[in-house]
Amino acid sequence: MADYTLHCFAQSGHSYKAALMLALCEADWEPVFVDFFNGATRSPEFRAVNEMGECPVLVHGHTTMTQSGVMLDYLSKQFGKFGAQTDEEHREILRWVLWENHKLNSFQGIYRFMLNFAPEAARNDAVNGFLKGRVIAALKVLDAHLANREWIAADRPTTADIACSGYLFYPREEYQWADDEVFPNIEAWKTRVQSLPGWQHPYDLMPGYPLGTEG
Ligand SMILES: N[C@@H](CCC(=O)N[C@@H](CS)C(=O)NCC(=O)O)C(=O)O
Helix, strand or coil: CEEEEEECCCCCCCHHHHHHHHHHCCCEEEEEEHHHCHHHHHCHHHHHHHCCCCCCEEEECEEEECCCHHHHHHHHHHHCCCCCCCCHHHHHHHHHHHHHHHHHHHHHHHHHHHHHHCHHCCCCCCHHHHHHHHHHHHHHHHHHHHHHHCCCCCCCCHHHHHCCCCCCCCHHHHHCCCCCCHHHHHHHHHHHHCCCCCCHHHHHHHHCCCCCCCC
């Protein structure tokens, strides 16, 4: 059995943060497929593991964790990688992890879900328009932040970069961007993230792609 077990599914950008961190740290880990689209996270069995009913869940020995930001913090200490070197860096990493969870990845995840995976009856143009506006606003913030720097929270890659990666590597066609909605600094930063040794795409790291499969 692997040292780390990550309960996740391929379409989950929140899970991707933990999966990417495990890959970049060369951890001994294995994914466990969560059948999210058939309601697995609502089952009593899953709620017994995570009362919040969310993926990802990370298990390491007797320690079970939920919330991707907690996992990134834990893993950075376990492996001595991508962490803060000073209290100021720690605060800066935390600032971006809190922000990505609230503004960047939360809205991206929900917007992408509504466009691609929600039942037809639940789709709503007004809701999608609102979500898209929130996503674009968050992307503008990140793009502006990256204008004069290579990495988000320090002079080297940290868990803040891994956290913000959450939904940014999924195919562009899964979002309805207009042609003029480009974020050059984010694109340049993504190239730097992709060049980190061990980087892999979410669909290659986690099970459940294509939709309806477990592999
Ligand atoms: N803040 C959580 C967000 C996790 C999350 O929203 N996961 C989604 C899948 S990508 C989920 O399981 N949602 C179930 C629900 O909201 O009921 C984290 O960073 O881990």
